[in-house]
Amino acid sequence: MMLHITVMRRLPFAVRFSRIRRGMAICLAIGLVGLPMCLSGAKVTLRAMEASTSTSPAQLSKSVDGIEAGLEGWAVPGQTDRVHSAVFACDTVQPAGRLRIWLSFLSGHTDSAFRAFSLSITRDATPSLSGRWEKVAPTWYNSTEGEIIRDDGRLQVTGVLQTPVYLVETPLIPPGVTGLRLDVYPGQGVAGEALLTEIRAERKEVSTTNIALGCPVISSHPLGSGQRPEHLVDGLSGTMAHPPAPDLGDAFYFQLDLRRVARLDHICLRNRADGRATERLSKVLLQLYDRSPEPGVEPVWTALHRADGSYPEPGQTDVVRAVSGKGEFRGRYLRLSSQSPVAFSPQLAEVEVYESLVSPGVDVTAGNDKLPPGSSFDIPAGAPWLSFVINNPTLPGNLILGRRWRIAGVSNEWLPVPNSGVVESRALPPGKYLFQASLRHTDLEWNDIELSVPLMVPLPLWQRPLVRVLALLLCVALASLVAWRIARRRMAMKVAELEQRQELDNERARIARDMHDVVGSRLTQLMVMHEIFAAEHPLPGDAGQKLQQLGDTARAAISELDEAVWAVNPRNDTLPSLANYLCHIASEYLAPLGITFRQDVPAEWPEVPVASHHRHELLLAFKEALQNVAKHAQASQVTIILRYHEPDFQVRLEDNGRGLPEMQTGAGKDGLQNMTSRLAAIGGNCRVQSRPEGGTMVTLQVPLHHP
């Protein structure tokens, strides 16, 4: 740009045409304004359709046969008072672009070239003379001979013309062109006929995001000589326009028609580059309208640019953005006027309008997985790296814009995007991010609005609450399992302990037995010794009796010891053993008292187990019953009757004594109560009845539960 400006500044002021020619040369050298990328042209194959002259179709088609020189082509009579036209169809419908057209007049005859002509385009399916045509105002033109000037869309050629070739370039033409028409104007004093030996066309892709380029422009007042409103959008920094009079003030305006309502990013205002009257670009009022700005229509956006009266350097471009004005930065019509007191304001070399452009989207690949497209992305946890493809908006001429990107939250620094559009990032820590990408317009200005795509990087599995809860549950389950195993082990240990206790029981029984053996045999020995003493040393009456008591006490002690050992010995935990023992102690108890003891006992018993404390309680109750009989019944005979009717064990003591009444009073009553409570403790009961034949019957009944 600086180079451009410097060069322009050095240019001397010359006639406008030559300046244009010079400007063209400079443009060819450094590129067109606002077109940083110049692409090569594509040939447009033309087909001759028809002409208003009498030229035969065969002759007319000679003008598109690829042979530049010769005596054949489209002949237009020199002496005519009407406009003659020829129609050429493009072989394909043309995309948007500039058309470059070469017109060759190489018949060899002097002055056989068009002196005044214009170019029109059509979008008709079949181009014809009667079709709808639109005249285009060439922005570029040149001739190998003479000079071309433009006059209201017409090009006029002056000077000596022998074998000239004209080069005409149109401004940006929207897509859809199907044909061209050449109009040749009369009255230029050509003696013979003009012969167009060849017409050749080429389309130049337009590589700009400037939507104002080539758009229709009008001015509120007719402009001065040599100026046209289109100069503002012709892409040439060398052309410019200003009000025709110094005192029009803000009554004068230029008005661009962008052809559609566009949401804008920025507007560029270029000052003239030759350094003359650069102060005329100041206090520029910019107004955007959605509808044609007739009286009463309010602008949607308004800005006063350089309100302070300052003005840009020669050739400098001012960028006006949304923030500079009020309202919504959009519209179809852009009206430019000036509030500057400087005469001939506003003076503009170029007006460029840039539509807001945002990348249509981004493709995200996490690791090797391409994520489904969307307006936001959930990055799988643990993706080692991320790859983004920043899509380019579809633009005329397959223009690829410069792009930059960043991930807000990671770095606020913008990073360049290669032309492939692919950028990569290392894995992101869990969190929320905003992937951002913005586009660079062809004037190297970055678009204000950027693409913003939220990225969600979830917590890794093991950090998520649900997973943690699950993990916790798993832990609990595991702990429970372990606890269960431990409990089982404990149970096993307990069983072992119980077995050990059984051992212990056996051991206790053994100890009791050993004690019985030792103590018992000493007591037995004592008893025998007492007998020996009594025999060897006869004592008188009283002393002898007391010695006898000593022996009896020893015997009683042995008997009680015997009973204790019987009670603790687990081997006696059976019904047969219990039955035998009851008979034994009854016999032992009653025999010394001289009471006849009868037994009604089955010879065989089922091997029913009897818990030791049941055994013990029953034994005590039984002895109580025996004592009652012995002390109170005054019986001479006692019969024991033992029966087992599952599950009850029944012990009956029948005597032939005095009967019941005595049993229910005094000590006998206490004994009965003792028996009852003892048996109740083991689920049994006790009954005392009178026998019809006299005497009493005591029944002890205990259920023996099978374990």
Next chain:
Amino acid sequence: MPVRIAMIEDDLPFAQTLQRYFSLGSEVRCEAHYTTGEAALQQLPELTPDLVLVDINLPHMSGIEFVSRIKETTPGLLCLMLTMYEESPLIFDALKAGACGYLLKRTPPREIVAGIVQAQAGGSPMSPQVARQVVSFFHRGTEATAAVDPEMDVLADREREVLALLSKGFLYKEIADQLGISTHTVNSHLRRIYEKLHVRSRAQAVAKYRGLT
């Protein structure tokens, strides 16, 4: 003429005391005392006592095993068991092994002497509990041992009657009165019952050995 006895008792103080008591009177003369069944087995055949008092609970060889061994070599020797306990399984095992009765150690010594004398005289002490066991024993498995002597394998009617009365607690005299026989005859019956018990249990043991039962 005193009854010549030997005693097998590992409780030395008791044995000595009892021996001293025997020496006070003339009915019983204890000629030998052994502390183990093994020693007794070796020396008893030469001593040939009338009767031997055997403690059931002996170290090593039990009193029951001793009885069954000595009965093989000296069938006529009377064995009276001495026991601390009224523990019928052991007592009954001893009787089956060939003992002709038992005495509790806590029995007053003069009754022990009386028991020895009675045994020598052909008496056979038997408690009602033991009587019931004998009945039960012969009631069970009558089919098992039709071996040595059929007559020895079953109880005679009179024997059964004696046992029935005995098991109900009747005294020998009462039994004799009831059955119209002498107490001597009652004793004979019981002695024979003891023999049958011994024979039968031996036959059973042999049969068991041969795998017949």
